[in-house]
Amino acid sequence: MSDLAIRVEHLSKQYRIGAQAERYDTLRDVITGTADRVVQRLKPGANGGSAANTIWALRDISFDVRRGQVLGIIGRNGAGKSTLLKVLARVTEPTEGLGEINGRVGSLLEVGTGFHPELTGRENIFLNGAILGMKRTEISRKFDEIVEFSEVGQFIDTPVKRYSSGMYLRLAFSVAAHLEPEILVVDEVLAVGDAEFQRKCMGKMGDVAQEGRTVLFVSHNMSAILRLTQETLVIEKGQLAMRGPTPQAVDYYLSHGYATEGERTWESGEVPAEAYPFRPVALRVRDVRGKVADTIRSTEPATLELEYCLAESITGLRVGLYLMSTRGEYVFTSFDTDAPEAFERYSARPAGRYISRCTLPADLLNEGRYVIGVNASSYRIKRYFQDEQAITFTVDGAGAPGTVWPEPRLGAVRPRLDWQIEVITE
């Protein structure tokens, strides 16, 4: 028996765009569509020509995963990561190519799959476990462990519709985390719950890897990818852009595909439909002179601005930025209505074109490369748009505190602190 857990050759997956845009066909469409096609076929010189209505979500992907390897998969939204996982988890078939999987696959494509709101926590553990492929005896055996891990013990006989979203997710993750498949496919689960629980999850993932099981780990969290994997695939536009040691793959990923001119613009096709009525136009980094720049100086203030359109008025909208290091660790999050006055004044925004702009004070960031993410949402109502890696920019440390010593300083911030030195004895 081979020591490969997964072998994939020339895997491709094609989707019809029409089917996604219209949600579903009706008989009438099919009848008229068939009529059209017949007419088309009767026309001389016409060839099928269906390419216009289809896209390749995956194109000619080949790779293999050794038994016991923890492989990271990174890529921008829509690059085809999820499609790849779906094919590997046998949820959908490839259009072309071949895959070979040795061992039971457990997928955490989305935690809580099959949870029913009317059922209690206890009932959902059994139902969800069965859906994920566990035997009843296996679930009974692990039941106490699952409950303990989820920290919802006292509500275990309450319908999960009464759970807070945090409790719900914790329970869902716990069930999935206690699966014992040979190959575990994990997608974005670490966004679950509070920091404490996230740490537990990371620990569990590490354990799984330690036990010699194969893990495919998909995440936008670069620090998690770096910590948990040695090797990573980068997927770009449905193709395998590179495979390499994780630090190199992360560098490649973070420096490719972003605008490097200090400006990121969105074409209307790039914005998902659910963002409506919000539409991002551009994100810019401006230096102290107001020039759009890729590099700003640590010792000078800079401006970050997001230009966007609202097709309809939105109430409670807040537009904000995340700042991250290229290691994926958050430096800060800030919203344009953080100030109570701003919230009063702009909580209802009529349709129109806007720029939300903020100033990064001087002496804030350490030298290095940073990633800005964008979020537009109404608190607890809807997240209109989110792009966690919208743009990267460089901070130049020249003249910053401590640059007299030419050594790298740890930490994302480099404030100019007011030090007092008091001489007590002489």
Add this chain to the structure above:
Amino acid sequence: MPAEITTPTVYLRPSKGWIPLNLADLWAYRELVYFLTWRDIKVRYKQAALGILWAVLQPVMIMVVFTVIFGRLAGLKPDAGIPEAWYPVFSLAALLPWQLFQAALQRSSVSLVGNANLLTKVYFPRLIIPFSAVAAGLVDFLISLVVLFVLMLAYGVSFSWNLLWLPLLVLLALMTALAVGLWLSALNVQYRDVQQIVPFLLQAWMYASPVAYSIDLIPATGPWRLLYGLNPMTGVIQGFRWALLGSSPPDQLMVISIVMVIALLVSGLFYFRRMERKFADMV
């Protein structure tokens, strides 16, 4: 490690044409059928004040309506050999298998779309979904069967050994629902028109089955009985009335019914398997 030896290798490749049923895979996932069925039953009467009592109330209320409209006003008579006063029992004996069939078909035809979140996230044999949707009606049926027995005692109907045929008749009703449900559920993934057609289909089907009236109304001569027998529910209902009330036993029409069901079921299974690979992309 022994686990490695038993670990199956799964091949991912585009499938073409007709796909084998792979019943072994279905068997391996039998517990999931149980859990999904259990979920459907459990959820159905949650937060309903009368709870599972609805399983009894529904057929009984329809029986009352039928007795008043068809039995009294329209003056329809039960099968030859059954006292006219037995009309309520006569109609309830048909309503039970009919409602079992109706609910099973209703649920199975929308089952795939209703479980879209599972189809797009997790692998398991897709046949499990319509299977469990069909099975979920059995508990309701068994509860209302008790009510029927009580009513039979009240009317002084004597029980016979023919009752032992009931499980087979129930199986035939469920197979009919499953056969049609497989076709409709797979079609419904692509064409939501199916959802609109099902209520009408069921209504027409009920009038084409001897639920409210006696099969004696169908002319015994000419092709009519034969055509009527193409409807498998005719055989099921005739069988129920025979086993419970002692009316005339199902005749050779039963054979036509069974052949019909098997043909529908086998074709439905293969059609379902053929469409299955597209479910996750289309649902």
